[in-house]
Every structure is written in C-alpha cells, then in structure tokens.
Amino acid sequence: MNKEKYKELSVKLSENYNIANIMNIITKINDKFSDKDIFLEITEDSVVIYLYQLDVDAFSKYINSIDNDETEFIVKLIECITSIKSYGIKGKKRVFVDYNKERKVANRKSKENDRNQNFYADSHVFAKENNSVPPEYLNKIICDKSENFLKKLPDNCIDLVITSPPYNFGLAYENHYDANLWDTYFEKLFEIFDECIRVLKYGGRIIVNVQPLFSDYIPTHHIISNHFLQRKMIWKGEIIWEKNNYNCKYTAWGSWKSPSSPYLKYTWEFIEIFCKGDLKKPGNSNNIDISAEEFKQWVVAKWSIAPERKMKEYGHPAMFPEQLVERALKLFSYKNDVILDPFNGAGTSTLVAHKNDRNYIGIDISEEYCKTAEERILKSRNQMSIL
Template sequence: MVPTPDLQNDRYRVIVVPLAAPLSPEGSALIGRIGAGFSPQDLLLSLTDTSLTCHLHALSPNLLRDRIQMISAASPRPGSLAGAVAVLGGLADAVDRQTSYTIHDGKRVYAGFTAERKVIGRSEKVQRRGGCYYAGDHQFSREENRLSGVPVDSIVCGDSEEVLSRLPDNCVDLVLTSPPYNFGLSYHEGDDGRHWDAYFSKLFSILDQCVRVLKFGGRCLVNIQPLFSDNIPTHHLISQHLLLRRMIWKGEILWEKNNYNCKYTAWGSWKSPSAPYLKYTWEFIEVFSKGDLKKTGPKEGIDITADEFKAWVVARWSIGPERQMKRYNHPAMFPEELVERALKLFSYQGDLVLDPFNGVGTTTLVARRLQRRFIGVDLSPEYCATARERLSNRGT
C-alpha cells in the first residue's frame, strides 16, 4: 500500500499533471510500476481519472526519465501505453522546470532542506536575545521638521559641523557620504593627514550632527577605507561611534573596486610569515538607521526595479573606481553607480538626501537625477563650484 504523504512537515514538493482522459488499465499499471521503483521517502505517485500527482522530495537527475523509457520499452504492447508515457513525460518536464533545490548524496532535494535549519519562534528569540540592545534606550523623537537654515536643493560651501548646526532636528531622510580618509590626499582645503585624535574628533562631531538632523527611520551610509599602513580600522571606529550614539547597524556593503594595484610588500614582508600585508581590493559602506530599521514612504516613490533589488541586496557591489577624477580635479570621487544603488535601495523619490562631504557633487547630481531633494556641503569653494556646474549641465 502506498503510504499517505505527510504534507504537514513540508517534506514534499507537490507537482500535479492533469489528464485529458482517464488512462487505460495498462497505462495505470505502468505508472504503478514507475512509482514502486522509488522510495516513498523520495517520490510518491498517485493517479486519479483526472490527474497524476507527484509528491517529490529527492531525485537523481534524469532518473525519472530513464525509468519511464526503460519500463515502457520493455512492455509487450507499447502502443497501449502512449497516454501514460505522455503524462509521465509531462511530469519529467515539470520536474526539470524546478529550479529550486539543494544537492545531497548526488540527488536533487526539492523540499524540506531548510527544515533542520529553521528557527522556530524567531521574533521571540530576537527579543529574548535583546536584538539592537545597544539602541534600546535611544531618546530619538519621531517628530519630523521641515528643512530650514539652508535652501533645499543647494550646494553649501563651509565646514559641515557649522553648516549642519543651522538645520533643525529630524529633517533629513538619508545621509550618504564619504569623508576624507586621512590618507594624505591633496584636497583644495583642509588637512588630510592629521593626528588620528584630531581627525576622529572632527569627523565624529560632523557625524553627530548627521544623526541629529536625520529623521526617525532615516539612514546614514558612510563609505570609508581604513588606513592599513597605520593599523587604524576607521570603518570599525566610525561604526563604534554610531553605535554609541544609539544608531542601529543595518549592515555593511563591500564596494568591490577590483583594485589590484596595491603592492604586495609595501608595509610588510615578502613570502614570509614575519609581517605579511593583507591586500584589500574593496572599500566599506557602513549602513545605519536612526530609531527604526523600517523607513516608511509613498509607494509611488519607489523606483528600484525587481532585478536591481535582487542584485543590490547582495551586499557586495562590484563597481570600478570613478574614472573622471582628473576631469573634475578631485582626488576621491564616488562613481555615479554607487550613489544610484544607495539612493534607490535606501530612499524614496522626494526624500531629502544630505552629503556633508560632497566634494564635486556626485551625490547631489545623482539625487537630482533620481528625483530626490538634496543638500551638499563641502569646505572647498572650487569643489562646490564644480558641483553646481555639474548640476546645471546634467542635473535635470
């Protein structure tokens, strides 16, 4: 007797092949023989006058097709089996169309393969563990304020700590930025090679302003590359600071620049364990949320496509470095694609985007193109002029 499949435990994937007409007794017998050749733990066939149902757990590739071929070919009256062979062929086609499975012991396992990893009562367990415990006692208000202090859709020249202090609390939807890395680059203004204490003290004051002006649920994305030669994990220190400010860590994106230019031995040993230097071909983008991981917004403000969403939630973004730095006379620009991904994935059209280290204005340029409102701040009058020029040339 064929055991009744226990569908409650999700062991099987169910495939139903409809019949145009009831099968002949020989055809029904053929299906019985094919079914009997499999362990009921793996595959069960059940036939009615109107359909063939397959409860499928695991199967070696092509085994079903081979069995159909072998058993029907051995029949003394193959013509009487035509209907059953067609139905079984339809079943084999339907099995081939199943693209979601895992491989175990050479078989494709179509269902139940996550059962042993399934966490029961996930949300209670998160609560018991104290998910986001470091942000639980935040004092963030949900009240939102209209922008004032600087004009909307503007490039503001000045020190961000001062410029942002003019903005009210809770008025910005998303901060996307890349601060100077303190590598010693030649920016027009400012010192990109200060003592780390002074560097972090200034950076943290500006990040504190960013946290203050963000709305409840607003996002803060900081692109950074640590300075490995100084053994300063800048990305960790920034994250630690934002955690202390009760921001919720949403994740970390690896910006894979495929930059293999860095030398093997610049700060370490060659072919010796004495001091091997680790090469990084990527940078980091730390993603934080204020108050809540969820950010509400109008449905019509969503502009990310299904394919973009599927590709970009995989948190490794392969995007080459910006190639136009000479043209814009800036040593450390964002590629436009990086900004586009960040804005479409984390903000809605109409949102207010802030870049407190706006450089020559890649964030503000892409924000305008994607119908976000924006504010870009930079110390350098030259960079601000270029940012405005880029907006007037291509921003609409």
Template sequence: MKRPQKKTSTSSFGTSGRISHDSSRFYKSRLYEAQGKAAPSSVTENEIASDNLNRIFCKSSEAMEELPDQSIHLMITSPPYNVSKEYDEDFTLEEYRQLLQRVFKETHRVLVNGGRACINVANVGRKPYIPFHAFIAQDMIELGYQMRGEIIWNKGSSAGPSTAWGSWQSASNPTLRDVHEYILVFTKGEYGRNGKSRNSTISREEFLELTKSVWSFSAESARRVGHPAPFPVELPHRLIQLYSFEWDVVLDPFAGSGTTCLAALLTNRLFVGYEKKLAYVKIAEKRIREAQDNLARLTD
C-alpha cells in the same frame, strides 16, 4: 496546486532558508540583553526652506543651521580619509574621529525618525593597519544610531595594479592588498519608515541584488572627475534606491565633487550638500548643471 511554504523560526541547528521568519527566540537571547534600544524620537518631519534645497553649501557640516531638526531622510557620504591627499588635513586619529563625531552628531539631529545614514570608508595603513570602519561604527553607536549592517564594496580589477604585497612569495612579511571598501549603514530611532503615500523606485531585480551584503562595481577615475578620491555614481544610486522614497531629501555632509547630489538628482530625490573647498563645490555644481541640461533635453 502550489502548497504554501512553511514558516521558519530560529532553530538550535539553524535553518536552510527564511520564510516569514520568526526570530523572536534569537532577539530574546542573552546576546541582545545589553544591546541599546532605539531612543524615542518624534515622528514629525520638518520641511527645509526651498532656497536651501538642491544646493551645496561651501562650509563645514559641523553646524548645518540651514537644516531644521528631522528634515533629512537619508545621509550618504564618504568622509576624507586623512591620508595626506590634496583635500586632507593632518589630523591625529583622535582629532579625525572627533571631527566625524561632530558632523555625525549634527547629522543625527537633522535625520527624521527612521532616517538612514550610510558611510563609505576604507581602512588604511599597514604598520599598523587602522580599521577606520570599526572606529566609525563604535562612534556612531555611541552617538545614538542603531547599526543595520555593512556592505562590502568589491572594487575588483578597478582597484589598481598595486604591488604593495610585502615580502614577495615569502612568509617573511606578506601584506594584504585591499580591493574592497565598506559601506556602513545606520538608522536613527525606529528601524522602519512609514511608506504610506510614498513611492519606492527600486525594481524587483534591483531589490534582490542590493539586499546582498557584497556589491561589485568599478571605482571612479579621479582624473575624469577632477577630485582626488571620488566614488562612482553607482554607489549612492544603489543606496538611494534601497533606502529612500521618491522626493526624499538626501544629505552629503562631505560632498566633494557632488556625486551623491548628482545621484539624488538622477533618481528624483532632493539633495543638500556641504563642502569646505570652493574648487570642489564648483566642480560639483558643474556636474549637476550638465546633468540637469541632459535631463531637460530628454524631456523636450
């Protein structure tokens, strides 16, 4: 007969594993005294007009008047990095942060209580290095989000054959070559969502893998998609599986070539996207139509 495993709790010497873990001692420590508590939020979830679902709006997401308060379950996005790519604007760092603050403040309005916001971002530059992920995390917390963690996306061999290593084989001025990006995860209001009468679509194997904080998969080809900086469908697919229920509504306020919207469609979620450039909206709509046609053929 298998003996029941002993429950663990916070220990002065740590624990080798966590089984029904009691961490109350840790959260009562002085480290957490000054941590902000989640602001009270209504549990009401409002419906989006059917005409506004499964659409990408060609406009700025700084004002998403198409969406009522507390109507989005999950936000996934990769904002433009402001590094002189085709779609970028030449903002100062402060102007760039202010743009994101306006968009993510509006996102906070439309998220349901317990809704999640996931932001894929890469740091840039070397002289000096600009830690976008740190600035965004700070700004999100100041906007009222609770940070839940960060995922390191290891792009590995697909990161490209960069030779920007600085001084070759010399301590004079070596430079790190990034082969990773960040996915920052936040929650509005409560940490959890009521799963009653909702269907999770994640498998046991996926759950065990995706709850690790390092994900390894290849980047996407810009040439193949037709966008300067697309992320692979695998990225939003994983986040959708981990952080949403079937038929939830997924938002991408910087939709680009529509990858988040495509992943939502393929996982039985609804989507809303915002993208300012008409050319990218057309690319996104074409990708979505092709996916819908493929799904229709499979069900015929």
C-alpha cells in the same frame, strides 16, 4: 537518486497539452541540465520538477528556444520555478534546497525578544517628530565647513545621509589637509557625524563609505561604527564594495614570503549603514522606485562596482561611482526624500539624488568642488530638458 535532497514542485497537466510534446521537452531539459541541479519527471496528472540549483535566466532562455507548440506549459514551468522566493545565490545560480534549513529557528521572533535585539540602542532619546528642511537650503550645493553649516538645519529633517569622508590618507584635496593626527581627525569627523545624527529624521538612515588606512593599522570602519553605536544608532548592516583593484604590491608595506610581517591586501571598501530610532522607514509605496530584479541583486551585500574613472576629468581625487550611490538611494530611500552629503566633493551624491527624483543638500569646504557639483547637476538638468 536521493530525491529528498531536492525541492519538489509540480505543474499540472492540462487536457490541452500534447503529451508527446511535453515528454519531448522533459527529455531535452533532462539532457541539457545536470541531474544534480534539476530533473523532471512526468506522472499521470503532472510534471514534477526536482530542483536543487539553477541559473534561472539560462534555463528560461534555453526552454524558450526549444522548438515546440506548448507555450502555455513552458510559461507555467518558468512561473513555477521563479515563484520560489526563498533561495540562496551561488555564482549566477539560485540554490533552492537546504538553503534555509540550517537557519530555521523555531519561535524566532520570541527568541529575538529574549535576546533583546539591538540592545545597545535601547535607551535612545530620539524625538519622533520630524521637521522640514528650510526651503532656502533645499536642493542646494553649499560651500562651507559641515560642522558650521549643519547647525543651521533643524533637528529631524533629513531622510538619508550618504557620504564618504576624507580618510586621512594624505590625499591632495583642494582645501583640506588630509594627514592629521588620528585623534584630531576622529574628533572633527565625529563632530560632523553627531550633527548628521541630529538632523536625521526618526527612522532615517546614515550610510558611510569607509576605507581604513591599513598601512597605519587604523580600523576606521570599526572606530566609526563604534561611535554610531555609542550614539544609540541601530546598525542596519555592512556592504562590501568590491572594487577589484589589485593595485597594491605584496612587499610595499610588509614582509615577502615570510611570516614576520605579511601585509594583507584589500580590493574592497566598506559601507556601514545605521538607522536612527527605528529599522523601518515609513514611506508612500508610490515613491518606491526599485525594481524586483534590482532589489534581489542589491540586497546581496557585496557590490561589485568599478571605481569612478572620471576623477581626473572632474578634478577630484576620491569620488563615488554613480552606480554605488544609485543602489544605496533606491534601496534605502524613497522618491522625494531629502538626501544629505556633508562631504559632497565633486557632487556625486547630489547628482544621483537629483537624477533619481530625490531632494538634496551637498556640503563641501572646497569652492572648486562645489562648482563642479553645481555644473554636473546643471548639465543633467539640461540633458533632461532636451529629452
């Protein structure tokens, strides 16, 4: 057995432990788990854990189920393993070894400076002073064109924009024609996004959910991202929203079993995240509401979330699932922040902001959708007051 392959940890043996019991636990663990993943040895004064990869939840569940009188040892063993903060994820398993090896770069910080990290945003001229949203617009659903309404907001007053714009797919929206010339579409979209950038606070974030129209060969996610880069926003990252919807037919737009024009299938959408002026967003630590477990899971930038199932009920053809907005808000904003959705539709962003103690402004051109957005918040308020 090449022990160099494993991460080595140890738990000190205490006088209180019954060595026969400890040996029994070690044997059970070694029998239960593959020695390619984990194995334990006992020395004079400690138990050595050789760790490669592990489903920590399954491991904890198993050793807590072993009949024994060594609770303290079991707790220490689990603590020792879970205290490791540097690991990769493979399926449900944490990979503890070699994960960082290939990435370890000496003098990483100074090399970042040598390369001029996020150089494209260097010469931005964003003001650092932030402002407040006029109270008459706070926590309101606004029925208007965003390109009109946003002009009423001062610069630097919004903490986070989260939105999914219409994608020009030809969907049947109540008050918006969704099949414009692509040039016209992007021109209008960028007019609104430029206003979003203006009203965003210094350090604020803009999160845009984008689904390209693959059958028109328009890489909307790249075109939108390029626009933000040109406006000197800093790219924070991209999340793959895996919807697992295998609806599209192999031959609908391409060739079947022929290289002449195979059509690629996508079961996911993109979520692009940009920051204004600074990657860091200051905030009061009392206003952080993400748990450790949520944080660990959600920073892995592939989110498997089923599409919203109640679109018919709410009469809107392209809604966010609440879970997606909740993850984004808890990961990228603080409680009491102001959240803006300039394409608010049936109001999922504003509802989730409200449910998670954020302030909101939601804008949509459709009166019908705005009414639905209002009703959803009202219903949630009533439910909260009953509890």
